[in-house]
Amino acid sequence: MQSALIYSQELSRFDFGHDHPYKPERAIKAYELCRRYGVLNYPWMEVLRPPPLDLDTLLAFHDERYLHLLKEASLGKVGAEMFSYGLGTEDNPIVPGIYEWSLMTAGGTFLGADLIARGEIDVAFNFLGGFHHARRDQAQGFCYINDVAVAAFDLLNRGIKLAFVDIDAHHCDGVQDAFYGDDRLLLISFHESGETLYPGTGKETEIGEGKGLGFTINVPLDADTDDEVYLEAFHEVVPPLLEAFRPDILIAELGADTQISDPLTHLRLTNNGYQEAVKILRTLCQRILALGGGGYDIYRTARCWTLAWSNLNHVEPEDEFAGLVGGMMFGPEQEVGSLQDRPHPTEGRAKEKALVHAKEVVAYIKKEVFPIHKIS
Numbered sequence: 001m002q003s004a005l006i007y008s009q010e011l012s013r014f015d016f017g018h019d020h021p022y023k024p025e026r027a028i029k030a031y032e033l034c035r036r037y038g039v040l041n042y043p044w045m046e047v048l049r050p051p052p053l054d055l056d057t058l059l060a061f062h063d064e065r066y067l068h069l070l071k072e073a074s075l076g077k078v079g080a081e082m083f084s085y086g087l088g089t090e091d092n093p094i095v096p097g098i099y100e101w102s103l104m105t106a107g108g109t110f111l112g113a114d115l116i117a118r119g120e121i122d123v124a125f126n127f128l129g130g131f132h133h134a135r136r137d138q139a140q141g142f143c144y145i146n147d148v149a150v151a152a153f154d155l156l157n158r159g160i161k162l163a164f165v166d167i168d169a170h171h172c173d174g175v176q177d178a179f180y181g182d183d184r185l186l187l188i189s190f191h192e193s194g195e196t197l198y199p200g201t202g203k204e205t206e207i208g209e210g211k212g213l214g215f216t217i218n219v220p221l222d223a224d225t226d227d228e229v230y231l232e233a234f235h236e237v238v239p240p241l242l243e244a245f246r247p248d249i250l251i252a253e254l255g256a257d258t259q260i261s262d263p264l265t266h267l268r269l270t271n272n273g274y275q276e277a278v279k280i281l282r283t284l285c286q287r288i289l290a291l292g293g294g295g296y297d298i299y300r301t302a303r304c305w306t307l308a309w310s311n312l313n314h315v316e317p318e319d320e321f322a323g324l325v326g327g328m329m330f331g332p333e334q335e336v337g338s339l340q341d342r343p344h345p346t347e348g349r350a351k352e353k354a355l356v357h358a359k360e361v362v363a364y365i366k367k368e369v370f371p372i373h374k375i376s
Contacts, residue, residue, distance in 0.1 A: 004046050006050050191260075257294035303341075
């Protein structure tokens, strides 16, 4: 086994503005935790700096005019036409250097995909990857370049059978639109229902079209969904579909905004449920490209990503600073005393409502999608 953590402290210091929810610095926190807990100290691991994507690679998915305007915005230029491409909004502000930053974060995803495809590594994790809302000619939802779509198109053009499983709290509308009619990629998205969260898409009835019918699977979940409800649905849907499809490579968007403390979402997972989902994915495909995705409680996100990296590599975190500073914890794990969260189940009517909704969604998928894949 060989694995690569794709990381750059410089990219992690990029600033979208004081009031913007997207904080790249959470990658620094995660990297520091990985170091502290000794999960980057194994001989099969390496840390790689992401390279920028070249224009020709970007043009395989993105619109040339859009890229030109994004580059202009990156230089500080502002024009009315930019707003029609989603640039200059509250979600996607015009920030100096955003074009170059996006090229490198997307380059990290592409690098991981390429190394896995070449057989040089088995697992890669790009903390600053997973911009799944960006469209061909639109910036949306904090996403300017859709690194997932760019990498996926390249892998598919190499003849690689590909699955994309997204456990970010937000629906992967940009990736779904790119592959909605394509049977070469199996897309499974677990997310908070669009009735309560941006982008408002991802109903269970959205199952693909044409050749791609049955190759898009959406599992929208009620607000207040906890670990138990989430994992019950996850076990029912993900293993049967991945075992039937048998991808060569799995791209996994491991967004941590499903967590109970996330300020933008309404799910109630702890990192216990989160890492169990990662463990399940790890058993279902040996070659995995992991992407950070969302997560707006930066300290809890750092804990989630540290646990995810550990689980992807089958190693156990051990606190190398235990017993220091008078035995007190510091940094992102101070609220619980370790990387692991305490259980925090939903109770009462909210729990029952979330469970009933999840069961209804799973039943629909089993009825409408499973037969397409010959799953009994």
